[in-house]
Amino acid sequence: MIEIRNLYKRYHNHHGSQWVLKDINLTIPTGVSVGLLGRNGAGKSTLLRLIGGMDSPDRGDIVRNSRVSWPIGLAGGFQGSMTGRQNVKFVARIHGADEEIERVVREVEAFAEIGDAFDEPVKTYSSGMRSRLAFGLSLAFDFDVYLSDEATAVGDRAFKAKAKEAFKARVGKASLIMVSHGEGVLREFCEAGIVLEKGQARWYDDIEEAIGAYHQATDGRKVEPPKIPTSLSEAKQQLMQANLEFEQVRLEYQIASDDPARNNPDDALRWRMEESRERMHEARRYVQQFQSQAKAKPRKRTTKTTKKTGRP
Amino acid sequence: MAMDVSRPDSSQPGFSQPDFARSPRGGSRSSWRVARSVWFAMFMRETISRTMADRMGWFWMIFEPLAIIGVMVSVRGLFMSGRHIAGADYVAWMVVGLMGFMLFRENMMRSIGAIEANRGLFAYRQVKPVDPVLVRCFLEGMLKSLIFILFITIGSLLKFELMPDYPFGAMMDWMSLWALGWGTGLTLSVLADLVPEIGKVARILNLPLLLLSGVIFPVLYVPHQYREYLLMNPIVHGLESMRMNFFSGYHTIDGIDMTYLWFWALALISLGLILHTRFRDQLKAH
Numbered sequence: 001m002i003e004i005r006n007l008y009k010r011y012h013n014h015h016g017s018q019w020v021l022k023d024i025n026l027t028i029p030t031g032v033s034v035g036l037l038g039r040n041g042a043g044k045s046t047l048l049r050l051i052g053g054m055d056s057p058d059r060g061d062i063v064r065n066s067r068v069s070w071p072i073g074l075a076g077g078f079q080g081s082m083t084g085r086q087n088v089k090f091v092a093r094i095h096g097a098d099e100e101i102e103r104v105v106r107e108v109e110a111f112a113e114i115g116d117a118f119d120e121p122v123k124t125y126s127s128g129m130r131s132r133l134a135f136g137l138s139l140a141f142d143f144d145v146y147l148s149d150e151a152t153a154v155g156d157r158a159f160k161a162k163a164k165e166a167f168k169a170r171v172g173k174a175s176l177i178m179v180s181h182g183e184g185v186l187r188e189f190c191e192a193g194i195v196l197e198k199g200q201a202r203w204y205d206d207i208e209e210a211i212g213a214y215h216q217a218t219d220g221r222k223v224e225p226p227k228i229p230t231s232l233s234e235a236k237q238q239l240m241q242a243n244l245e246f247e248q249v250r251l252e253y254q255i256a257s258d259d260p261a262r263n264n265p266d267d268a269l270r271w272r273m274e275e276s277r278e279r280m281h282e283a284r285r286y287v288q289q290f291q292s293q294a295k296a297k298p299r300k301r302t303t304k305t306t307k308k309t310g311r312p
Numbered sequence: 313m314a315m316d317v318s319r320p321d322s323s324q325p326g327f328s329q330p331d332f333a334r335s336p337r338g339g340s341r342s343s344w345r346v347a348r349s350v351w352f353a354m355f356m357r358e359t360i361s362r363t364m365a366d367r368m369g370w371f372w373m374i375f376e377p378l379a380i381i382g383v384m385v386s387v388r389g390l391f392m393s394g395r396h397i398a399g400a401d402y403v404a405w406m407v408v409g410l411m412g413f414m415l416f417r418e419n420m421m422r423s424i425g426a427i428e429a430n431r432g433l434f435a436y437r438q439v440k441p442v443d444p445v446l447v448r449c450f451l452e453g454m455l456k457s458l459i460f461i462l463f464i465t466i467g468s469l470l471k472f473e474l475m476p477d478y479p480f481g482a483m484m485d486w487m488s489l490w491a492l493g494w495g496t497g498l499t500l501s502v503l504a505d506l507v508p509e510i511g512k513v514a515r516i517l518n519l520p521l522l523l524l525s526g527v528i529f530p531v532l533y534v535p536h537q538y539r540e541y542l543l544m545n546p547i548v549h550g551l552e553s554m555r556m557n558f559f560s561g562y563h564t565i566d567g568i569d570m571t572y573l574w575f576w577a578l579a580l581i582s583l584g585l586i587l588h589t590r591f592r593d594q595l596k597a598h
Contacts, residue, residue, distance in 0.1 A: 053437035077435040093353030094438045
């Protein structure tokens with residue numbers, strides 16, 4: 001259980017100092033995976049850093065009665081000039097795994113599957129390789145709560161599935177607190193949600209509610225949870241809708257893409273485009289599934305008929 | 313290819329997952345044990361990057377002081393031929409002074425970059441900004457001691473008198489200079505990280521400090537009325553005391569006092585630790 005009491009946090013910068021987080025009171029129960037939502041700069045990563053103990057609050061306190069991981073993400077955690085293996089050894093050592101370093105290294109190497117790059121400096125890694133290493137490393141330790149800061153944002157489909165599977169194996173033993181712009185990822189991993197808005201935090205027992213509330217607070221968009229279609233026509237309809245939505249978002253993105261800040265991974269619009277693209281692919285997959293089912297039936301009949309006709 | 317990230321077979325359902333379930337950590341550890349693990353981990357990391365990362369890391373570590381000593385000795389021979397150091401061979405005299413000064417200087421200068429170089433590792437809450445500074449100072453002192461012992465040994469084998477006459481006293485002075493460098497490093501590492509200009513000023517002050525510490529010029533040549541100002545510099549006390557312990561016949565100016573150096577060293581170490589505690593979050597957040 002993680003208890004946050006009267007938490008205040010601000011950064012003293014040159015533009016005066018506003019509270020990033022203002023009087024936050026939350027209790028995150030044991031074993032519940034939580035998604036953190038909020039617009040850019042709402043303090044999601046700050047809250048995650050505070051929970052992880054990387055930063056200390058200006059007022060209030062955080063009670064961690066469990067072993068909490070470091071925020072698993074792309075930004076920090078690795079020393080660029082050291083090889084992957086050296087980084088893993090370092091992290092194993094600071095976590096007191098002196099006698100088991102070899103085991104940790106072996107497991108991370110097997111999980112990350114980056115081949116010979118494991119002995120190359122981390123600064124030569126692609127973001128996908130970094131996230132593989134970061135994820136594998138965090139899984140080598142037995143934490144009660146894993147903090148994830150966009151850790152699953154990159155990486156291919158296969159690795160995402162593998163990470164998910166590895167994580168599912170620990171359900172009941174460990175939970176997750178994650179920041180992600182990808183709503184699909186949040187839906188997959190989290191049960192509950194916290195929406196940060198104007199320095200305040202609100203707890204939602206259901207992640208769908210949290211996503212809904214987030215959209216209501218930010219862009220007024222209504223989001224429905226994805227439905228699994230039951231028939232070909234329904235699937236086709238969904239695909240059409242998804243196509244339409246994707247085109248719309250892409251247009252919006254292209255209009256806005258003259259802005260130099262567009263390459264920022266924190267860009268909400270880009271994430272929305274990725275998200276709708278994902279949805280479109282998903283819908284297409286369903287349509288194909290139904291179509292192949294529909295095709296499979298007549299094909300059976302035709303093979304039978306050819307058999308019959310071929311006999312005499 | 314080895315770099316291929318998306319090997320398709322990895323995600324097959326039959327792929328055997330390594331067992332990550334066992335815990336390498338037994339419950340929560342005491343803060344002392346955490347600090348010890350962090351220091352050990354940092355020490356290993358710094359040692360590797362200091363000695364192995366460079367192709368010729370070891371070579372330069374030994375050759376650099378040798379080259380500096382060679383240059384200094386030849387410069388002195390050119391400009392001050394005929395003058396002698398009472399009670400000591402001047403090459404040995406200079407070797408002792410330079411090694412002592414370099415111990416101090418390296419501790420100071422390596423500390424300044426320590427926080428910046430390890431910023432990525434502050435993602436782990438166990439690692440505090442003070443840790444890389446402490447570890448670097450420790451490592452630097454160990455390496456410099458090793459090299460000095462190596463010089464003394466090789467010197468003795470070549471019948472070049474570099475053996476200290478009072479080894480224990482010389483060792484204490486060496487440690488004192490180390491502590492002074494450690495304190496300066498701790499303090500400057502915070503200040504230089506908060507105000508980068510301070511790091512540049514420290515770099516500029518290197519050469520004047522070398523001259524003012526009596527590394528090349530014997531302090532006996534300094535006129536009487538300026539000696540009291542010269543004695544404000546704690547490095548002078550350390551170097552002269554160490555030379556007196558190395559060469560039993562060596563004489564130097566009055567007023568050499570190791571207590572004064574220790575006053576500086578302890579004050580700087582305390583100040584540095586206080587600054588590290590006070591500005592811990594700013595140092596991490598940068």
